[in-house]
Amino acid sequence: MSERTVLLLGSTGSIGTQAVDVIARTPDKFRVTGLSAGGSDLAALARQAIALGAQAVAVADPDAAGPLFAELTRAGADAGLRQMGVEVLAGPDAATRLAARGADVVLNGITGSVGLGPTLAALESGSTLALANKESLVVGGALVAAAQQRPGQVIPVDSEHSAIAQALRSGSRSEVRRLILTASGGPFRGRGRDELKDVTPDQALAHPTWSMGPVVTVNSATLMNKGLELIEAHLLFGVPVADITVVVHPQSVVHSMVEFADGSTIAQASPPDMRLPIALGLSWPHRVPDVAPPCDWSQATAWTFEPLDEEAFGAVRLAREAVAASPTHPAVLNAANEECVAEFLAGRLGFVEIVDTVARVLDEHSGASGPLSLEDVLGAEEWARARAHELFARR
Structure with missing residues (x-):
C-alpha cells in the first residue's frame, strides 16, 4: 500500500x-x-x-x-x-x-x-x-x-460495521441471509425496566468494556447506540432492518456476524480495541500489521450470547420503527436522543425517560415524503430538539 x-x-x-x-x-x-x-x-x-x-x-x-x-x-x-x-x-x-x-x-x-x-x-x-x-x-x-x-x-469504522464488512468478503451480497449485530449489553445488562429508574449519570458512564466519550457511553447504556447502528447497517449494506438481529455478547470479542443462505455464520473476533477498525478504515482493503493485539488462544475462555431484552431496552425497537415511518424519522430519533442525553447528564432527566421521551417525540413527528433534502433533515432535527425541550419543561 x-x-x-x-x-x-x-x-x-x-x-x-x-x-x-x-x-x-x-x-x-x-x-x-x-x-x-x-x-x-x-x-x-x-x-x-x-x-x-x-x-x-x-x-x-x-x-x-x-x-x-x-x-x-x-x-x-x-x-x-x-x-x-x-x-x-x-x-x-x-x-x-x-x-x-x-x-x-x-x-x-x-x-x-x-x-x-x-x-x-x-x-x-x-x-x-x-x-x-x-x-x-x-x-x-x-x-x-x-x-x-x-x-x-x-x-x-464502528467496530460492528467493520466486522460485517470483513465478514462479507466471505460471500456475495446475494448469499446474505441476515446480519447479526453484537452488543455488550452495557453496564445494566440483566436489569429490568423497574431497576433502571434510579440510574445515575456516573453509573451510566461506567461502561464495562469500552472507553468512549460521554454521549456514546450513555447511548451504549440505553442501547440507543445499537439502534443507531442497526440503521447504519441497513444503510451501509443494503439489508432490510427485518434481516438485522441484535444479540447481547458481554465479552465484546465477537464484534458482529453475517449469516449466509447455506446456514454458515462468519464472525470477526478480536479483543476490544478500536485501533483495529480505525486502521482498517484508513487502509481498506489492506491490513496494517500489529495494530492491535490478537486473541490469546493459549488461555481458557468462553463467549456467551443472549437475546436482547427489548422491554427494558426499547431503543432498538424505536430504530426499526423510525426506518419504517419516513425518511426524516431517523433524524428525529437521533436529535431527540442527543437532547435527552444532555438533559440526563445534567441530572434533569431520568435514565428510562431518555428512551421514553424519544419515543414520544417520534410518535408526534409527521415525517417527510418525496425526495429528501438537507433542509428536510435540518428542519426535522430542529423540530425534534425543540419538541424534546417542550416535554422537558412540562415535567
Whole structure:
C-alpha cells in the first residue's frame, strides 16, 4: 500500500486520539494533512498538528482562532520549529470546509449529527470516507447515498460495521441471509425496566468494556447506540432492518456476524480495541500489521450470547420503527436522543425517560415524503430538539 494522505476530523476525541496513535505508529503509510476538533482542548489539538505535520487545523469554536494560533506557536517552539506554517480555520462550518479540500482518506470521528456536513463534503470531494460518525448516516442516509461518487467510497469504522464488512468478503451480497449485530449489553445488562429508574449519570458512564466519550457511553447504556447502528447497517449494506438481529455478547470479542443462505455464520473476533477498525478504515482493503493485539488462544475462555431484552431496552425497537415511518424519522430519533442525553447528564432527566421521551417525540413527528433534502433533515432535527425541550419543561 502506498502512502495515503489523511484528514482527521474530531482528532481530540476518543476515535481521533486512537487514530493519531495508529498513524504515529505507521508514518510510512499515512500522512496527515489536516485536523479538526470542537475546541475544548486547544493545547492537545495544537500538539497533534505539530507532531503530525498538519497543514491546516479547523476548530468549531469561532472564538478559538486566536488562542489556537497561540497554542500552535507554543507547540511549535517546544518542538524546535523556527516557523509554524499551519493554517487555522474557525467556525461551525470549519470541519466541513476542511473536509471539502479532500484527501485520500477523510476519517470522520466527530460525535453527533453535526458530522453530516463534513461527511457530505468529504464524499463530494472524491475522498474515501472512513466513517465513525454514525449519526451523519442515520440522519441523512439518502443524502449520503446521493453524494457518493463510487461504490465502496464509505468505509465503516464502528467496530460492528467493520466486522460485517470483513465478514462479507466471505460471500456475495446475494448469499446474505441476515446480519447479526453484537452488543455488550452495557453496564445494566440483566436489569429490568423497574431497576433502571434510579440510574445515575456516573453509573451510566461506567461502561464495562469500552472507553468512549460521554454521549456514546450513555447511548451504549440505553442501547440507543445499537439502534443507531442497526440503521447504519441497513444503510451501509443494503439489508432490510427485518434481516438485522441484535444479540447481547458481554465479552465484546465477537464484534458482529453475517449469516449466509447455506446456514454458515462468519464472525470477526478480536479483543476490544478500536485501533483495529480505525486502521482498517484508513487502509481498506489492506491490513496494517500489529495494530492491535490478537486473541490469546493459549488461555481458557468462553463467549456467551443472549437475546436482547427489548422491554427494558426499547431503543432498538424505536430504530426499526423510525426506518419504517419516513425518511426524516431517523433524524428525529437521533436529535431527540442527543437532547435527552444532555438533559440526563445534567441530572434533569431520568435514565428510562431518555428512551421514553424519544419515543414520544417520534410518535408526534409527521415525517417527510418525496425526495429528501438537507433542509428536510435540518428542519426535522430542529423540530425534534425543540419538541424534546417542550416535554422537558412540562415535567
